[in-house]
Amino acid sequence: MIGAVLTELAPRVGHADLVRTTDETLSVSVGPGGTGIAEDQVDTVQVRAIEHGRLGWAAGATAEVGAVVAAALRSAAIGEPTVLFPPAPAGLASVATSSPAARSLRAADLLDTARRLSDRLARRGWTVETWAERSIGLVEVGNTRGVLTSYDVSLTGVGAVVTAAGGPTCRVHQSRVGPPETADLERLVDDVLARLTPPVLDDPSLPPSGRVWFGPRGVRALLEPVLARLIGNRWLGGRSWALDDRLTLVDDPLVPGRPGSRPICDDGVVTRAIVLVERGVPRQGIADLVTASRHRVPATGHGWRRGFGGVRTGFSNLILSDGDLPADRLAATVGDGLYVPEFVFGPAPNRANGIFRVVAPWAFRVEGGRITGRIDGAILAGDAFELLGRVVGIGADGEWIGAARMPSLVLDDVRFDLR
Amino acid sequence: MRELLARALAAGSGYVELRLRRRWSTAVVFRKSRLEVATEYHAFGGVARCLVPGHGWGAVAFSDPERAVAAVQRAHELSLETRPDRPIELAPVPIRQVDQSDDLSDDPRLVALPDKRTLLEGLTAELLAADRRIVDSRTSYGDTVVETWLATSEGVQLHDLRSEASLGALAVAGEDGGQERALESVAARGGWGAVAGREALFRDVAERAVARLHAPPITAGRYPVIFDPRATGALVLQAITNLCRSPARGLERELLPLGQRLGPESLSVGDDPTAPGLRTSLVLDDEGTPVQHTPLVRNGVVVGHLHTRETAARAGAPATGNGLAPTLRSIPAARPTNSYVAKGQGHPADLIREVPLGVYIADVLGVSIEGHQVTLSPAAAWMIRDGVRAEMVKCAPLTTDLFALFGRLERVAGDFAWDPSAATLHEAGPLRPITTGAPHTRFVDLDLGALHA
Structure with a gap:
């Protein structure tokens, strides 16, 4: 879909990039308040345009993409003068972002998962509510330099909220690209027992x-606080600091099947693993395309542009050794x-x-x-x-x-x- | 739209509820003098809910009005898939047909985006020029026009059109390696004119950030503490009103039990969506229930809860008209609208005059509650010495037990003001606007810990 929009926009602007995301989320809950099933469908597009050197941005429903493009151009007409270094097409790493098994989950499957967890947690004097959810969708990313790609996404979650008389409320959850596994449920049960017993x-x-x-x-x-100092302007203009020399922290968007996995960011920048902190020494921060261009450094592939929210610089999968x-x-x-x-x-x-x-x-x-x-x-x-x-x-x-x-x-x- | 609603409602059976909402909004944001965002949005969201007798809720959210009929059909199917252990019931409500429209004579949608940018650019310049020690700032302008259609199979019909505009400012002052920040915002129901003449707000936030730069840390200890109306309102919203919201599924938060004593006779708290002119005032909630004033704490004792129709039926109580959805496509849950602390007696100056050594806290940066533990981060604090507000101090977050805190409430002053700031309820997920109102209050013997520890 976004290819046609980019083709139409290319001769009219200095540069443009688009992100379209679709999402269909199915969630169930089982508990003392009753059982419920909810489904949510959304299809949004974000358009960023540079016209006469000024940056504009808009978001809206994909069904109204013409109006969104017009809003982005109006935004650009009064936008900040910006020099952007948009990425060119490049080969993408192969990474699992979607699971066919997760995509095929139906309400009855999720109800079964939530009920199994509820049964495992049933104890005298405890009140238990469980939930399960699966989200499936598509991310399309493109720009007027020729980047045009898409990938499927899926995410499942399962969780429980448990109270024992007089104690605090215990909330546990787990998420992954594939369907919830029995081991996930057992880990949640162990976690609840370790807290409440x-x-x-x-x-x-x-x-x-x-x-x-x-x-x-x-x-x-x-x-x-460590992560806050590794993001955008704070990293690029930040002060020096260090951690214990046994701590190494990596951001890896190419780990298969995790919620932050993706081959390309929403700015169109190909993603890669980055060592953020190596043996206690901060090595690399993250920056979205606009922030990086402003500082004349390469974007790191951490731009997120979803729904109606603005551009956000965010981590993918964080791994502490x-x-x-x-x-x-x-x-x-x-x-x-x-x-x-x-x-x-x-x-x-x-x-x-x-x-x-x-x-x-x-x-x-x-x-x-x-x-x-x-x-x-x-x-x-x-x-x-x-x-x-x-x-x-x-x-x-x-x-x-x-x-x-x-x-x-x-x-x-x-x-x-x-x- | 009414024809679409009628056609969609006919596609389900049992109880059917359909809400369609359009939102037009503008956002302009400056980081110091650099424009970060200036854009307009238009969004649509719909929610269809079905409750087939003997089954649970089926709900479908969608973002294309053409899907309304299909969404009701799907919600009906999902309801049939549920098998609750006990039936879900809805408290009965009066059936109303309401058409409510704000006066949009200065409709913000008719003001050009460059004019909105120019307004905020000027206000930002006021902030940045206030003091050379302002090293960073983030300023924002926003406006929103929301149009809602709601219909239920019981005959409720609502059309509501409303508009609001808001401004926000964060100022960061820096000197000698230290940095301090101050926040301010204003949100008002109405159009473009609602945010006119706000230059003083932007100068004031800069001056407050600078004033904090060289404020000494408070000496840890136990003090009488006076909260200004904004701090009182924010504290009570999170620590009392929030815990009087009947949870949809029973567990997402604790509920203060009816009859529980929280504080002295002078403490009365409620939620009043009927308060005139406020941006969060309503006629019907998002379930079509007529709103009402709901006392939550009277003379120190919990006497009421905020309900949706489902939670009210479960509790054997009447629905209060607090079934509210924070986003276009979310399902209503019990949420406050205009949370208030009733005024007491006496002039606020008397509360200060009677204190030989204490602390005055104005506004909060945040209040959070975990179980019954309340943590409040003061926005600004001053020592009180010999009955007079004295030097500004830096004050660490105050952490205390809910019951211990309100057990130490000593005085509630006779002043009262609705807070015009752009407040929201602290909860996970999307935030819904809220208004708070309160008088000055004085607590005795609060433990203000040392900064940084």
Whole structure:
């Protein structure tokens, strides 16, 4: 579809590029509130044009692509003077972005998955809601230099929300390009059991600071400020920093079958794996086409232009290298401290400074090298850059969490508090 | 459109609900003096929902009005595929036919995009010229016209046309290696004229960012804390109103139980979609339920919840008219509209005058809640010394237990103001606009932790 639009636009503008995305999402939920099935279909196009050296942009429904093109040209007429270095056609790497099995999933299949997970989690006194979802679609990318390609996409997700009387709500989920596997469901069950079965400690006797074993989801949250410094202008004009020299972080869009996998970005730039942080030293940030052109550096293939949102620079699949600490040695390495499988970095107005002070609803006391119970109302505080600069241990337990593969980390001198 | 709605409704059976919505919008964004975006959008979204007796919900969202009939048919099929353990029921509602249109005499769609750019360019220049220490800024202009058609198989019909415009400013000040930021926004129902004459807002946000540069960190300790109306409104929205929203599936958030004491007699909270003139005021919600004023906390005790028709039936309560969808194609859930804290007694100056040593917090950068743990990041804070607002301080996020927090509410002043800023409810997924209103409040003995720890 976009080829015809580009052909029509080419003689009228200095440059144009288009992204069309289609998506059909089918989701089911099973729980005490009832069973529901929802389907969502959307087909949108984004048009970016440079006319008389000025950049314009618009988005809208593909069915109204003529109006979207007109809006992009009106936008360009008053746009910022911009020099853009649009990519030329290039060979694409082969990467799995879609699964035929996922594409064939129907509502009954998803209901079956959600019900199986619900059955596995059924416990006396627990309230369980489960959901399953599959999304299928197409991404078309093209520009007036001749880039014109498309690839199918699929994504499935399965998750649960569980409450035990008096405890916090436990939310777990998993996503992948292919259909949910039994192993995914079992991992979710294990995760819920690990969180909800330890007793709540009346007196956790917390020291003011100490070691924390952050599980893979916790590590992903802790990396937020690091990632913020690796994006766009902040990377290209940023200050120097370093992490522990055992930490290596890679962004790899060519891992088969992960949610961030794709052969070409929405700017039309061919994607490739990038070492973001090598042995603690930041090596490469990411930039979309406009930001990179502004700084006269190559775009890295990280432009995202979906739906009605503007251009966003975003990572694809993040991989933090595993260490050598076996999973059964992580608690022992902490000795006296905490295990935090997951937390949210918090409402910090500026994540890039790395400073946080957050409530960790899932925090477990580790004493004598073993988990002794859950702490209600634990608060964690520190500077993420300082903490990641002195890593005690890196787990050999790396696992995929959506588009990120993270191991556990044991970090020192995290400050503790109780509400 | 009415003919299309009627034809589509006939394609399903049981309870059928069809919502069609068009949105025209403009976005202009500057990063410092560089234009980042200036564009217009037009979008359409529809949602068809069916509830066949003895089955669950089937819902289909679509983005082409031509699909309306097919969407109802598909939603009907999906409903038949569900086998709920117990039947889903809907609370009865009065059947209304409503046609509501804002006065669009200064319709923002009739203002040329270059004029909108020029407006924001001028306001941005005001911000950047306010002080040499402004090192970065992000400013925005937006307008939206939304037209909604809603029809149900029970006979509800709604046509609603409304318009709003908004401005936003983020200023970053820097000096001697330190950086501080300040935020401000305004959103008002109406057209192009709603954002006229806002130069002072842009100068003020720059001055606030600069003022923070050399503010000393607060000394950690326990203080009486006075929240201004905006901070009070934001805190109560996230920590109380949000927890009085009956969850669609039972688990996406905790629900404060009816009868629970939260705070003193002076604490009363509610949601009032009937408040006149606000951008989030309504006549019917997205399920076609007539809206109403809903008290949530009266004299410190939880007395009500916000409901959709489904959650109301489950709770044996009347529907409150809070079934709202945040996006064009999303399904209604219980959401607040105009969340308020009722005014108390006394002049706000008295709240300060009575404090020998305390903290005054104006506005918030964010409030989040995890379980019953509330975290509030102050936007600006000043020490109170001998009953007078004194020097500005940097204040770390305040983290506390919900019940402990409101148990320490000591005074609710007699002032009240609806907040004109472009506020949203903090939740996962798309954000829906909201309005808050509150007076000044004073809490005793709050633990303000040291900065950075």
